[in-house]
Amino acid sequence: MIIGGGMAEGNLEAPERPDIVPGEREFIAKIVEGRTSGIPAVSKLRTDDRVLARITDGIYRQPSSALRELISNAYDADATEVVIETDAPRFREIRIRDNGRGMDAEALARLIHHIGGSSKRTSIGAIVGTTDDSNPNLSRKGRKLIGKIGIGLFSVNQLTSHFQIITKVEGAEHRLFADVVLKTYNEEELPADGKFDSGSVHVISVAAEDKDSHGTEIILKAVRPRAQNILRSLDVWQRQSEKNGSPGDEPEPPPPWHSGYIAADAQNEGAPFTVAPNLPWQPHDDPLTRFQALFKAVSDQTEFTERPELGRTLDTYLSMLWTLSLASPVPYLEKHPFDLGANDGVMVFQLSNTGRGRAAPVELAPDQTVREKLGLKAGADDPAGGFRVFVDQVELHRPISFTFWPGRTKSFTRTMLFVGSYRPNLEKVHPDLRGGDLTFESYLFWNNRIVPKENNGVLVRINGASNAIFDDTFMRYQVSEQTRLRQITSEVFVSQGLDAALNIDRESFNFAHPHYQIVSNWVHRSLRQLANTHKGLGDEIREELKKIQSAERATKLDRFAASMWEKARHQSDDLPPVVSVFKTSLEAATARRDGVIALDRNQLPLAPVSNSKAAREETAHREQVAKAVATVLDGFGLLTDMPYARQHELIAALIAVFYEDAQDA
Ligand SMILES: Nc1ncnc2c1ncn2[C@@H]1O[C@H](COP(=O)(O)OP(=O)(O)O)[C@@H](O)[C@H]1O
Numbered sequence: 040m041i042i043g044g045g046m047a048e049g050n051l052e053a054p055e056r057p058d059i060v061p062g063e064r065e066f067i068a069k070i071v072e073g074r075t076s077g078i079p080a081v082s083k084l085r086t087d088d089r090v091l092a093r094i095t096d097g098i099y100r101q102p103s104s105a106l107r108e109l110i111s112n113a114y115d116a117d118a119t120e121v122v123i124e125t126d127a128p129r130f131r132e133i134r135i136r137d138n139g140r141g142m143d144a145e146a147l148a149r150l151i152h153h154i155g156g157s158s159k160r161t162s163i164g165a166i167v168g169t170t171d172d173s174n175p176n177l178s179r180k181g182r183k184l185i186g187k188i189g190i191g192l193f194s195v196n197q198l199t200s201h202f203q204i205i206t207k208v209e210g211a212e213h214r215l216f217a218d219v220v221l222k223t224y225n226e227e228e229l230p231a232d233g234k235f236d237s238g239s240v241h242v243i244s245v246a247a248e249d250k251d252s253h254g255t256e257i258i259l260k261a262v263r264p265r266a267q268n269i270l271r272s273l274d275v276w277q278r279q280s281e282k283n284g285s286p287g288d289e290p291e292p293p294p295p296w297h298s299g300y301i302a303a304d305a306q307n308e309g310a311p312f313t314v315a316p317n318l319p320w321q322p323h324d325d326p327l328t329r330f331q332a333l334f335k336a337v338s339d340q341t342e343f344t345e346r347p348e349l350g351r352t353l354d355t356y357l358s359m360l361w362t363l364s365l366a367s368p369v370p371y372l373e374k375h376p377f378d379l380g381a382n383d384g385v386m387v388f389q390l391s392n393t394g395r396g397r398a399a400p401v402e403l404a405p406d407q408t409v410r411e412k413l414g415l416k417a418g419a420d421d422p423a424g425g426f427r428v429f430v431d432q433v434e435l436h437r438p439i440s441f442t443f444w445p446g447r448t449k450s451f452t453r454t455m456l457f458v459g460s461y462r463p464n465l466e467k468v469h470p471d472l473r474g475g476d477l478t479f480e481s482y483l484f485w486n487n488r489i490v491p492k493e494n495n496g497v498l499v500r501i502n503g504a505s506n507a508i509f510d511d512t513f514m515r516y517q518v519s520e521q522t523r524l525r526q527i528t529s530e531v532f533v534s535q536g537l538d539a540a541l542n543i544d545r546e547s548f549n550f551a552h553p554h555y556q557i558v559s560n561w562v563h564r565s566l567r568q569l570a571n572t573h574k575g576l577g578d579e580i581r582e583e584l585k586k587i588q589s590a591e592r593a594t595k596l597d598r599f600a601a602s603m604w605e606k607a608r609h610q611s612d613d614l615p616p617v618v619s620v621f622k623t624s625l626e627a628a629t630a631r632r633d634g635v636i637a638l639d640r641n642q643l644p645l646a647p648v649s650n651s652k653a654a655r656e657e658t659a660h661r662e663q664v665a666k667a668v669a670t671v672l673d674g675f676g677l678l679t680d681m682p683y684a685r686q687h688e689l690i691a692a693l694i695a696v697f698y699e700d701a702q703d704a
């Protein structure tokens with residue numbers, strides 16, 4: 040059939056288009072006819088494999104997964120800006136708008152008729168305009184495409200069964216409005232003929248004055264109650280309200296930073312807050328300042344605990360901002376690790392790709408970056424002019440910082456960055472197993488501590504995006520490294536290959552895939568190189584410090600505690616910590632920032648009963664006991680991950696066991 044003259048796009052009539060399915064051309068024609076007739080083009084969403092059924096099975100668990108897919112689609116469409124608007128803390132509706140290429144009738148029809156069959160990374164891409172003309176792996180403006188499978192958009196199903204797509208391509212005189220209603224199957228209801236009717240679509244065209252504008256907006260209507268409740272952190276707030284009913288068990292306190300809460304019966308407009316929001320930023324802050332404030336809110340938790348945790352600091356919504364930032368191809372909060380330079384106080388090493396290789400120190404010229412010195416490409420300038428993502432006026436940035444955290448033992452006063460790249464020769468692997476070529480760059484960053492805890496591990500990114508969180512097993516590294524592994528943040532930037540090893544949820548890997556095996560072996564070899572270098576340097580520094588420390592350890596008790604610490608940590612090459620007792624909690628907090636185990640005497644049973652000389656001596660002695668107790672507990676790893684207030688409770692309790700006057704409390 041012939042399509043009206045308005046259809047300049049694509050080449051639908053070309054005989055080499057076996058990808059066009061029955062009904063697709065007719066649907067495009069109906070959209071075009073609708074411009075004059077005003078009659079909507081209607082189509083069923085049909086798919087003959089189980090793809091959509093899989094989507095309704097809920098392969099994507101977190102609400103953030105769906106938003107992540109929509110952000111990826113905007114990136115693939117060469118957008119430079121994505122704006123997400125929610126009605127937090129209600130979450131009845133979510134909108135996501137981009138200034139990307141948009142979709143014409145053909146692209147929209149394709150989307151509806153080819154669920155589970157992306158045009159990206161295929162020869163169809165050049166014809167329908169989703170890819171570069173000569174390289175199907177690149178967007179039209181040269182970005183490495185994220186999409187591949189063709190189901191990402193329908194992951195919104197876990198958020199809603201009703202959404203709208205409003206989209207326009209540059210130069211078009213019409214804007215397309217698609218209204219999509221998804222149908223959810225139970226496993227028992229699946230039709231016997233294997234044809235899944237997964238919903239329906241109505242499309243209308245609306246004349247557009249702004250001929251030059253382009254982009255796509257997706258409106259998620261009537262967010263499902265289940266997803267809404269997750270986003271509202273309902274579990275947290277319900278736990279709090281149940282507290283009064285059941286004395287005894289104290290529920291975990293709510294996260295200090297949150298977007299507020301409106302109780303379930305108050306979902307209507309204008310309902311008052313049940314819990315007023317406590318956001319880390321000020322209303323007048325700009326989007327970057329807001330994100331910085333979010334990051335600071337998390338790292339400032341070091342005031343209460345050595346290794347802050349996201350889950351205890353942020354509600355689901357704020358955590359989602361964090362997770363999306365980690366997953367998306369957005370800039371880093373400060374700078375890309377490859378853009379660190381000689382003035383950033385980091386020791387740089389180049390990783391070796393050989394089995395028994397050692398990391399080699401890298402000398403940077405005063406103004407040189409790691410990227411320049413080693414010719415690294417990941418995170419270099421975006422070919423489409425940058426990619427910025429805003430959620431409710433917060434501009435997302437990768438929440439990874441490379442600034443130094445002081446350690447307890449003072450052995451390291453600088454961070455370490457280990458950098459490498461790898462492109463294995465796979466010629467000897469049988470083509471059926473090879474899975475194509477593999478190329479990646481990577482870094483392993485060592486710091487005295489990793490804040491927050493969730494940034495500890497390795498994160499694999501394919502073409503700038505990642506669907507995972509940091510893997511703190513380091514791809515199942517089998518070597519026990521007591522503290523060192525907890526001090527590493529690592530990312531692998533894959534520019535070629537590995538996506539065949541992704542499972543369908545795109546959040547986990549098939550461990551047996553050769554590409555995954557190669558990456559994980561490389562990461563493990565690199566961890567060994569880091570460990571050797573770190574240990575070697577540490578040994579030198581420690582020898583020096585040990586001499587000074589043993590001179591300083593005045594009392595027998597002090598020396599005893601230090602030797603117990605070392606015994607408890609026999610595998611470790613660290614030194615016993617510095618423990619000090621302070622007169623005020625403020626002084627203790629300041630000292631903690633320098634990595635000292637700092638005790639606040641007001642929270643310990645040390646106070647003298649009188650001001651006599653004997654009483655003062657008793658206090659001084661108990662201070663020594665408290666320090667020794669803290670040292671021993673730390674040696675056994677019991678203070679790690681314990682909030683500071685709790686540490687004091689434990690130490691006070693142990694002291695009280697031996698001093699009757701301290702047992703009154
Ligand atoms: N924001 C968008 N802008 C332009 N086109 C889009 C957008 N979102 C989706 N599309 C189109 O819909 C298709 C299907 O998207 P999706 O289901 O995420 O699969 P994939 O990204 O793997 O192709 C894309 O290939 C693209 O053509």
Ligand SMILES: [Mg+2]
Binds near residue numbers: 111185186187190192
């Ligand atoms: Mg996609």
